[in-house]
Amino acid sequence: MIEAVLVAAAFDQQVHLAFLDDGVFQLARGQMPEAIGHKPFAQGLAELGEYDIDHVWVERESLAERGLTEHDLMIAVSLLDRAAMSEILAQADMLMSL
Amino acid sequence: MLHIVSKSPFADSALESCLAHWRDGDALILIEDAVVAALAEGRFAPRLAGLSLHVLRPDLEARGLSVKALVDGAALVDYEGFVDLCADQPASLSWL
Numbered sequence: 149m150i151e152a153v154l155v156a157a158a159f160d161q162q163v164h165l166a167f168l169d170d171g172v173f174q175l176a177r178g179q180m181p182e183a184i185g186h187k188p189f190a191q192g193l194a195e196l197g198e199y200d201i202d203h204v205w206v207e208r209e210s211l212a213e214r215g216l217t218e219h220d221l222m223i224a225v226s227l228l229d230r231a232a233m234s235e236i237l238a239q240a241d242m243l244m245s246l
Numbered sequence: 247m248l249h250i251v252s253k254s255p256f257a258d259s260a261l262e263s264c265l266a267h268w269r270d271g272d273a274l275i276l277i278e279d280a281v282v283a284a285l286a287e288g289r290f291a292p293r294l295a296g297l298s299l300h301v302l303r304p305d306l307e308a309r310g311l312s313v314k315a316l317v318d319g320a321a322l323v324d325y326e327g328f329v330d331l332c333a334d335q336p337a338s339l340s341w342l
Contacts, residue, residue, distance in 0.1 A: 168263070169259065169263050230266055230267065233267065234267040234268070234269050235269075237247065237267065237339060238247055238269055238337075240337055241336075241337065242337060243337055243338065243339045243340075245339065245340045245341070245342045246342075
């Protein structure tokens, strides 16, 4: 799924990545997906910078509702409240849900 | 923005999340299992009243629910109407 983001960026689209609802769990540090035969998500995240994806947004309420803080996340992100997240979503020309 | 919700609100938080991110001028279409949210006597009806609300008719009919009263103002649309909604709004967002 993160591959779709990298592909968009590779085609010179200005990509923003938004994490909300259960999506915030994707960013939790210390994941061991190999233990259940899944591919590491973190591998894709490390490549975001190389693809010039500088806008990574995380919804503050989604974190708080799930008992997480930004310190639980594996990469540096920009925190937004729900209203600001709605604004970011509304500004996009095209939205992909992953 | 056209919000597209496809999961039953009784089993999934997609509709809740959609409503939490609602902005003036937005529109909502309920498709697949999400059509159950539009029943007038259902728990979610008060939350949907007053919104620009559309329900995909084939998905409602497939579930035997087209005989039930829907939320005031809900518009039934077919697949062509769904496409028109997508074209009318600047962007579409599928809540998964």
